[in-house]
Amino acid sequence: MTDQELTLLFEQHGIRPTANRIIVAKALAAGHCPMTMAELEDHIGSIDKSGIFRSLTLFREHHLVHTLEDSEGVRYELCHSHDHSVDNDMHMHFHCEQCGATICLEDLPIPEVALPEGYQMQSANFILKGICPQCQKRQH
């Protein structure tokens, strides 16, 4: 994602495009997967974790990212939805219990669910756990 695209995206979400925020968002976009604070710190290098944290918190408040959790902790993922007031994340994820990575399975849409009366769904975190193809190979 170019800086311009990101600046536009920020504008749509009512977020001021500061240098740090652009770096954080770019790192998230480049990851192509939901990322943890620790991963973002590693990939970025130049920004203090408190800055990353505050950017992510702001992004979340403005529905630019949503969160999901696995055994590595909280992960942040850019919202792909075009409705900027909603967090919907309509694809599955696979979490490898060996290497700890969490991968988007973009091609697997989350199935329809018949929620019982009274529940109001806002987002869905569907995570399959197991061993990823890389780790599978590594074992041989």
Added chain:
Amino acid sequence: MTDQELTLLFEQHGIRPTANRIIVAKALAAGHCPMTMAELEDHIGSIDKSGIFRSLTLFREHHLVHTLEDSEGVRYELCHSHDHSVDNDMHMHFHCEQCGATICLEDLPIPEVALPEGYQMQSANFILKGICPQCQKRQH
């Protein structure tokens, strides 16, 4: 669950039935939901968190419980499977973003998923997030 049932269950999983472990497992069974360390500490009261932690770790190693994660952190749930070497958790969960509770939706089986070649699935954590019926009412 009676102490006898639990003792049998422990035996099936190769776990020694100490007093503490029975208390921890009973608390989990009574909760009817996946529970966090903090919740277990509250409900039990008498056992130090390190003891609860070590019981849960042991249970997990012996496939008596499995874990799932939400914004409250790691939750532990008794395995209902009759295959004692597997963690399968075949129902959905609903996590309320208002009150933080995570509820089993026993009646909603997890759907079949066509995983791409190379992925080996061990368990599935399907968590819907939103507002639960109680919190829904509370807002009016």
Added chain:
DNA sequence: GTTCTTGCAAAATATTTGCAAGACG
């Protein structure tokens, strides 16, 4: 008596906040 279990305290992590300096309008 040897091994396993437990509680307490403390170490190791991870998350979140206060504050003063700097950037930006």
Added chain:
DNA sequence: CGTCTTGCAAATATTTTGCAAGAAC
């Protein structure tokens, strides 16, 4: 100037371990 943002340090919260005393076999 006044408000917003940032980095650093420190406060909190959470998870995990070391160790000595006690229980179980």
